[in-house]
Every structure is written in C-alpha cells, then in structure tokens.
Amino acid sequence: MHRVVALVRPPQATFELGCAAEVFGNPRRGLPRRYEFTVCTEEPGPVATTAGYDMLVTHGLTALERADTVIVPGWLPTERPPSAEVVAGLRAAHARGARLASICSGVYALAPTGLLDGRRATTHWAGAEALAGRFPQIQVDPGVLYVDHGDVATSAGCGAGIDLCLHLLRTDQGARYAAQVARSMVMPPHREGGQLQYAAPPAPGQLDGSLAPLLDWATERLGERLAMRDLAAHAGLSPRTLARRFTDQLGVSPGQWLLAQRLASARELLETTDLGVDAVARRVGLSSATNLRRRLVRAVGTTPGAYRQAFRARPS
Numbered sequence: 487m488h489r490v491v492a493l494v495r496p497p498q499a500t501f502e503l504g505c506a507a508e509v510f511g512n513p514r515r516g517l518p519r520r521y522e523f524t525v526c527t528e529e530p531g532p533v534a535t536t537a538g539y540d541m542l543v544t545h546g547l548t549a550l551e552r553a554d555t556v557i558v559p560g561w562l563p564t565e566r567p568p569s570a571e572v573v574a575g576l577r578a579a580h581a582r583g584a585r586l587a588s589i590c591s592g593v594y595a596l597a598p599t600g601l602l603d604g605r606r607a608t609t610h611w612a613g614a615e616a617l618a619g620r621f622p623q624i625q626v627d628p629g630v631l632y633v634d635h636g637d638v639a640t641s642a643g644c645g646a647g648i649d650l651c652l653h654l655l656r657t658d659q660g661a662r663y664a665a666q667v668a669r670s671m672v673m674p675p676h677r678e679g680g681q682l683q684y685a686a687p688p689a690p691g692q693l694d695g696s697l698a699p700l701l702d703w704a705t706e707r708l709g710e711r712l713a714m715r716d717l718a719a720h721a722g723l724s725p726r727t728l729a730r731r732f733t734d735q736l737g738v739s740p741g742q743w744l745l746a747q748r749l750a751s752a753r754e755l756l757e758t759t760d761l762g763v764d765a766v767a768r769r770v771g772l773s774s775a776t777n778l779r780r781r782l783v784r785a786v787g788t789t790p791g792a793y794r795q796a797f798r799a800r801p802s
Contacts (some may be wrong), residue, residue, distance in 0.1 A: 505647035558592030
C-alpha cells in the first residue's frame with residue numbers, strides 16, 4: 487500500500503483536503519485499493535476549518551515518517567510560516583524518499599524547506615505574485631495547473647488539486663487506473679490548458695485622466711486597424727511620448743495594452759455569443775481565427791474552441 491499523508495493546520499481549507507481524500511482515500515468498487523490515506527497535524531486534537539466546524543486529527547508529525555507521499559492541502563494564513571518542526575519533518579520525509587505535493591496555498595509550507603529553490607512551482611494565479619515576492623529563489627509559473635518534478639509537486643487553485651492528484655495517481659498506477667477513478671468522480675482525467683484561462687481579464691487601472699479618453703476611444707474601435715501612429719495622432723502626442731505615458735500609467739506598451747483588450751473582448755464574445763471563431767477574431771481586430779488561436783494559446787494556454795466549451799454562458 488502506498489501511504490499518503492495529508493499535513494493540515496488550522497484553519498484547514500476543506501475542499502483542498504477533500505481533493506486528496508477523494509482521490510487517495512476513497513475506496514471504489516471494482517478497483518483494487520492501492521493507497522492508505524492518513525491526516526496529520528503538528529498538534530493532534532481538534533483542528534478548525536474554514537467551513538466553520540472542527541475536525542478531530544489524531545496523528546502528529548510522526549506520521550510523516552511512514553509516508554510515501556505527503557500532501558499539504560492548503561496552508562492558511564499564508565503569512566504565518568510553518569514551524570521549524572514542520573519544516574524539519576518535511577525535509578526528513580523528502581530525504582527518506584517521500585514525494586511532497588502541495589495544493590494551492592500549501593506551497594507556503596514547502597517553500598521554506600528550500601526544496602523548491604531554483605525550480606518551477608505554481609499556486610493560485612491571484613497569489614502568484616505574492617509567492618514570487620516572498621520567495622524570489624522559486625521560479626513561480628502562474629499559468630499552469632500543476633508542476634511535478636517527481637520528488638516535489640505543486641498545484642494551482644483549489645480545483646487544480648484534483649488535477650494534480652489525478653496526475654500523481656496516473657504516474658503511480660497508469661492511465662487506465664486513473665481514468666477509472668476520474669470517471670467515478672465524474673471528472674475528466676486531464677483538463678486542457680492552464681489556469682490563466684480562469685483568471686478574469688485585468689480591470690483598467692486608475693489613471694490620472696490623461697490617457698482615459700484615448701483608452702475609451704480605442705476600446706470602441708478594436709475591430710479597426712489601429713497602429714501606434716493612430717493612437718498617438720488621436721491623443722495629440724508623439725509616439726515616443728505616448729509610449730512613455732503608457733509605461734508610466736499602465737506598465738505596458740500601447741501595443742501590449744491593445745492586444746490585451748482585444749483578447750479580453752474575444753473571451754467575452756466566446757463566452758456570450760454564437761459567433762464563429764473567425765468572426766470573433768475579425769470583430770476584435772485579430773484578423774483571423776488562426777491569429778486569435780495563436781494569441782489565445784500564448785496568453786491563457788487554451789484554444790478558442792476549448793475556451794468556449796469550458797466557459798460558454800448558456801441560458802437557464
């Protein structure tokens with residue numbers, strides 16, 4: 487039996503723990519049971535959860551000594567680092583050959599161990615910048631659902647915990663076994679694309695007023711061929727001055743801002759209309775379905791067709 491131990495601390499996020507428990511701790515009819523699932527915490531006893539109830543955890547950190555895989559299903563609050571005992575327990579488990587994995591904020595328990603230094607890791611897209619700021623030695627990738635190095639793995643937001651757990655299951659037991667587990671969960675064995683497709687398009691920043699009229703004018707004309715000289719002429723500025731103002735106020739170039747608006751508009755049309763992909767591309771000024779596909783894959787990691795299938799807003 488492969489021993490999976492979930493390391494929790496209060497307040498424990500229930501969904502993240504449920505991801506690991508559902509994949510590794512739930513026996514399924516017709517499938518051989520190949521995992522033993524245990525929950526442990528630094529101070530055994532009642533552990534508060536984010537859902538308003540306490541759960542009784544009877545195992546302490548000694549459970550890590552027998553683990554083949556240690557999963558940290560969230561680590562809240564992220565501002566409070568793990569104790570020296572927790573860090574030592576995780577490092578000892580890793581040195582003994584155990585695989586370490588985190589779900590969402592659980593990466594904040596793994597980061598202080600140093601095992602992610604110089605390596606890629608991920609977390610929820612909304613917290614990626616904060617993680618990179620606190621641990622600059624980690625190469626934070628905000629675009630993927632999970633990153634697996636074999637000995638250490640990290641996943642994005644809470645739903646991506648299922649993706650990671652199914653991936654680990656597939657690695658251990660093969661695709662057929664993992665597909666049977668996914669089918670029993672009414673889940674796809676593998677989701678296409680990364681997590682950036684789930685991030686909301688960025689809202690306009692606060693401006694001092696000098697660019698706001700230009701941005702409104704350009705947003706209403708996304709379907710037109712707008713070049714830098716067109717934006718500069720409308721603003722009554724030289725291209726160099728306009729570029730400097732964009733950088734100062736928005737942190738991007740005019741071309742980058744315009745592309746972001748076109749992609750945001752395309753995503754909205756894919757979600758809310760039945761327009762063909764080529765028509766969507768022309769309406770937002772990206773000229774063709776091929777160009778839209780290339781741009782969208784680069785920006786959010788999925789194709790227009792897959793994006794529409796995942797996010798199409800259907801009437802009730």
